[in-house]
Amino acid sequence: MTSKRIAVCQMTSVADKEANLNVVSKLVSDAVQDNVQMIFFPEACDFICDNKQDTLNSAESLLTGSTVKKYRELAAKNNVWLSMGGVHEKDEYNPNKLFNTHIIINSNGEIVQTYRKVHLFDVEIPEKSIRLKESDFCTPGKEIVAPVDSPIGKIGLSICYDMRFPELSTALSILGAEILTYPSAFTYATGLAHWHILLRSRAIENQCYVIAAAQTGHHNKKRRSYGHGLIVDPWGEVLADCGDSAPNYQVAEITDRIAEVRRNMPVFQHRRPDIYSLYTLSLRNTLLDEHSDKTTPVENQTHHQTSGPTNVFGHVRVPESCVFYKSDLTYAFVNLRCVTPGHVLVAPIRLVERNKDLTDEESDDFYRTVRLVQNLMEKVHKTTSCTVTIQDGPDAGQTVRHLHCHVMPRKKGDFIENDLIYLELAKHDQIKPGHPSKPARRLEDMEKEAAMLREQLKKMAEGS
Template sequence: MKSFSMLRSVQQELRFLFGFLRNYHSTSPNNLQPLQHSITAYNKSLWANCRNFRTKMGSEGLKPVTVACIQLCCTEDKTKNFETARSLICQAKEKNAKMIFLPEAFDYIGRSKEESAQLSETLDGPLITSYRNLAKELKVWLSLGGFHEKQTELRDGLLPWMTNNHVLIDCSGEIKSVYRKVHLFDVVIPEDNVNLKESSFIRGGNEIMKPEKTLIGNLGLGICYDVRFPEFSLSLRKMGADVLTYPSAFTVPTGQAHWETLLRARAIETQCFVIAAAQTGQHNPKRASYGHSLIVDPWGRILADAKDDVGIITAELDLNQVASVRKKMPVISHRQAALYGNTITHKYSIPTGESDNETFSFGHVSVKMNAVFLESELSRAFVNKKCVVPGHVLISSKRVAMRLCDLSPSEISDIFTLAQKVQTIMEAIHGASSSTITVQDGKDAGQTVQHVHIHVLPRKENDFKENDEIYERLGDHDKGNNNIKWREESEMIIECNQIRDHIMQNHVNILRN
């Protein structure tokens, strides 16, 4: 770098010299043309040497690094899981692995949601402490995918919520980054005996973490289901990722259909190495995983495949290959981002009767879809269990997020645009020309369900003795210290169907947007 700075200094001095001579001989500028041509030629030569110098230093300075994937078949026995992982990590160290990747749910796979919650720990608990000590002892980096982090908030007032964390530990035992899974796996495939709803016990994250600088380059952290969302990996690439990692516990049916294809696609489109440690085998009578931990290069070639056995795979990662692939195929610079526009489209729909018995998560509460009268891509509007005024309805983000500040710009746009539509609909139904639209953003603001939501209340003249009294009523309407009754499900279904019918008859243009 000193040589590069010296070349740059010489160039700046030549520019200064030429400017000085030009001013000095301003009366005869033509006399400077030979000197100008000489300086320009020398300047080009300097920069050519500079580029060659940087290229040479880059290729010589980036040496291949051995990495390893640990493939596990975890159960509810945390001690046994750790001992198995420790043994395999030590074997990977003997194979000269400098960075070792563990799968999602490396800590345990519970036999039920209740058992999973009971087994969960905090980041400063004994399990992560043991892994930190192991990393320090062996002087290796550890990627721990899918740690069940215990939260302080309780689900249904009984068991703690959890987050699904990817924890990155360096060779000195320090936690370098913690990514909380944002895409939760809520999938029901009856014919394949798949029925998993992660959002019923896991709180989703709200941030894509900036890639962390490591000895194998800038490492982008994902978890399992995240691999199905190309925007996620492209975001990491834009933030400078050289390597993407997706610790996973794919089901057998989805793994057989999509696992390899997804990982190779993410590698090809981002031109990054992709490392995916996986769970394998039968964890309990209800749960089995596909296995096939993979390491893929930026060209989409598979460097290592663990098949379906518990064990380790290794590969050498050469970051010069990342640079080479990106130079040969500069797809990022060819992207026409201005033409793609915002991928969020303001389209609205009414849930079909077939989905009415399905549920969605509204904070810690499960709500049936038969209460939903209008949906957008990222939000939904539904009737209220306890109304301050007739037509008092709610709008929440589909993703469980506690505060307004936790929503992305796209989610903010989506939820408030839906609120505009709902306001128009509810005012028309109730013959109102005004509405109170408000967000109780946090516990101290009166929020009882820890999920950001908008209250839409149609207003009429003299509906309250004092106009602002509505805020007092709203503040305690669901606290039990008033005369407002909790509504029966049958009453809510009737109202929801009436609103759906009104939309179909009077606001069908909304559904065509």
């Protein structure tokens, strides 16, 4: 059995960022002496203030701020991967809010991935004079992040309160996570009641390792954390518990235990997607532009790398060889990932984000093209039905900021329920590590399909 050594850390953050950084530095330097490959730190490892304004004033940008820069230097200096759970990231567009962001840093000091906390801890009990509202100063994240490849396995990113939502952990395990992380600053009262139970449950039901670095003790007069940073194995056994002292760390090994547990009790095979399912509707597998040192200019991104002419399609470009119809104002092209066989797209040539942004002339030509393409696809795929739909705006599922219409030939029984096609459409271009639901097609296959469709259009025109 192969094993990887990890350290889970515990600390008591205060409002002094320099003091907290000294604690982090000492924990890293000590833990690497135990030959660990990755070290996990808790939520708010950068600081904990006792009021909203000081919290906002202390927040920093991930790329330009000094705190994360020092974390990155620590990782590179010590040749170790770091999980910095829940730092206070400045919201550049809203001075009254910040993001609670989990950062994975590799042994070269590079930011590999980030996750902005999705579930915010909002609790108000007037009769007990309790009011804890993370939403007062924090903006929630908008997406699940695909599990991250690391030297210890595929890591699913979460933060603290997220552990109370099993849908998130199940989605991450379905996406291939082997390790679930919950860096936390759990309140003492809730930790005493639920901490061990929740974390062991997430490990057992998903057959994953769970790593939960923790804050502990009194941070100020208003706030006390529970502690007990944990490492739990896929059978629910606690491998390490940091207790309530700080600063300290505990070491454990990640082994092939996960394969053994999943083989002996194959719950993933026993799931019934014909009866129920869990769709991840907002998934990100790349680093946010604002967190990347290596942002690729939009003009250099392509639908498929090609030396030939291309067409603008939002932030990517579509090779001309994949276009099968073009008018003066509209073009139609084959799809990189298809929900159904023959799933193609129609878009205005001009970069237009929303349906309402079309001119009258563009609108007439656009919908005339949609009708033409639908007729073509029904003829080619020998069907009398199509799903023709536009996801108009981000809340409707639009991921490419360029108006486009999906034309999808339909046949009886192609989905268990007809409307499930919309759920599949919502995730069809989201790559799942290890087992993508809709892998990108080869350029040569797309070009071949486009050539065939051009020929069929020519025959249709000759026969009319």
